[in-house]
Amino acid sequence: xxxxxxxxxxxxxxxxxxxxxxxxxxxxxxxxxxxxxxxxxxxxxxxxxxxxxxxxxxxxxxxxxxxxxxxxxxxxxxxxxxxxxxxxxxxxxxxxxxxxxxxxxxxxxxxxxxxxxxxxxxxxxxxxxxxxxxxxxxxxxxxxxxxxxxxxxxxxxxxxxxxxxxxxxxxxxxxxxxxxxxxxxxxxxxxxxxxxxxxxxxxxxxxxxxxxxxxxxxxxxxxxxxxxxxxxxxxxxxxxxxxxx
Amino acid sequence: xxxxxxxxxxxxxxxxxxxxxxxxxxxxxxxxxxxxxxxxxxxxxxxxxxxxxxxxxxxxxxxxxxxxxxxxxxxxxxxxxxxxxxxxxxxxxxxxxxxxxxxxxxxxxxxxxxxxxxxxxxxxxxxxxxxxxxxxxxxxxxxxxxxxxxxxxxxxxxxxxxxxxxxxxxxxxx
Numbered sequence: 001x002x003x004x005x006x007x008x009x010x011x012x013x014x015x016x017x018x019x020x021x022x023x024x025x026x027x028x029x030x031x032x033x034x035x036x037x038x039x040x041x042x043x044x045x046x047x048x049x050x051x052x053x054x055x056x057x058x059x060x061x062x063x064x065x066x067x068x069x070x071x072x073x074x075x076x077x078x079x080x081x082x083x084x085x086x087x088x089x090x091x092x093x094x095x096x097x098x099x100x101x102x103x104x105x106x107x108x109x110x111x112x113x114x115x116x117x118x119x120x121x122x123x124x125x126x127x128x129x130x131x132x133x134x135x136x137x138x139x140x141x142x143x144x145x146x147x148x149x150x151x152x153x154x155x156x157x158x159x160x161x162x163x164x165x166x167x168x169x170x171x172x173x174x175x176x177x178x179x180x181x182x183x184x185x186x187x188x189x190x191x192x193x194x195x196x197x198x199x200x201x202x203x204x205x206x207x208x209x210x211x212x213x214x215x216x217x218x219x220x221x222x223x224x225x226x227x228x229x230x231x232x233x234x235x236x237x238x239x240x241x242x243x244x245x
Numbered sequence: 246x247x248x249x250x251x252x253x254x255x256x257x258x259x260x261x262x263x264x265x266x267x268x269x270x271x272x273x274x275x276x277x278x279x280x281x282x283x284x285x286x287x288x289x290x291x292x293x294x295x296x297x298x299x300x301x302x303x304x305x306x307x308x309x310x311x312x313x314x315x316x317x318x319x320x321x322x323x324x325x326x327x328x329x330x331x332x333x334x335x336x337x338x339x340x341x342x343x344x345x346x347x348x349x350x351x352x353x354x355x356x357x358x359x360x361x362x363x364x365x366x367x368x369x370x371x372x373x374x375x376x377x378x379x380x381x382x383x384x385x386x387x388x389x390x391x392x393x394x395x396x397x398x399x400x401x402x403x404x405x406x407x408x409x410x411x412x413x414x415x416x417x418x419x
């Protein structure tokens with residue numbers, strides 16, 4: 001038994017489970033993550049104070065597959081990944097807390113609050129008309145500063161047209177965005193902004209490397225143990241396949 | 246201030262069925278967050294252009310509303326075991342509702358026509374009742390369901406099919 005754990009046989013179901021239930025969803029999750037980080041979209045949400053789409057590795061895996069995840073980490077064949085996953089997860093938490101600190105800083109900064117209020121006043125006075133594309137934002141009033149801060153953290157450029165704040169953001173994005181160039185110094189948030197930017201860059205680089213390592217590892221497992229990289233759909237037209245479906 | 250010389254077409258109330266909300270939720274999850282495995286669920290909003298056309302149409306209404314029955318139906322969609330990511334999808338539904346300023350109303354079962362409920366189910370009937378309740382606001386029902394579409398037409402209500410809004414318009418060959 002001991003030798004089986006150290007060296008699974010060809011076509012091993014265990015290795016198949018690692019590839020299909022662990023590596024594939026983690027690779028998908030990291031691809032999304034790297035894509036979002038490259039665009040600067042952190043998918044950070046103020047209500048949860050975490051990222052919508054950038055999660056610790058364990059959360060990329062289905063709950064029913066957690067035993068396979070633990071088996072994957074415990075096997076010497078995959079020895080390097082426990083540390084790499086831990087590092088990734090710590091960095092995700094770090095970026096989340098940096099984003100939260102930057103958000104809290106903006107919320108407490110008088111110049112930011114004043115500018116949001118001024119923009120809203122201007123919008124209500126000049127832009128709201130009979131055109132429903134320029135809806136009144138009274139019911140959002142308390143939420144607008146949080147929304148603007150979220151848009152800035154997530155580098156939101158254009159909102160979907162059916163969002164109530166679509167026209168507001170279309171008109172005022174550049175005014176808030178110009179502070180990006182000054183690293184939010186006018187809001188006295190340069191330090192927290194820089195800390196967030198560095199943490200995002202580190203996460204992007206670490207996740208990119210981890211993604212490449214996992215793809216290589218999957219390739220190695222598939223070729224060594226002669227298993228497909230994903231389940232192959234049965235051909236129901238084939239009478240032999242039909243027997244097993 | 247919009248400077249279009251044309252008079253602004255006044256649209257007051259849009260009543261959304263489950264299908265269009267579900268398509269908006271899914272497209273955002275696929276396009277913004279890269280949940281590629283959800284792409285196969287999309288039927289009508291398959292690219293930025295069709296998403297834009299749909300968003301523009303919805304955004305042209307001053308108010309948007311739906312029924313509590315539609316929210317329950319979204320719950321059935323999200324609970325399907327093969328879909329996965331229930332929490333993320335519910336988060337998306339919450340965000341769609343908040344961001345489009347969606348209202349929600351309860352139509353009690355006993356207020357609905359028994360014959361219609363038997364024939365169409367309570368979700369479709371709740372939308373018909375909503376449209377009747379708000380008749381003075383000239384509501385438009387947005388759906389993907391051709392049976393509901395026909396029923397609205399027969400009842401003299403304004404109705405739009407998402408698939409017609411999102412279809413790519415091509416001129417007829419000469």
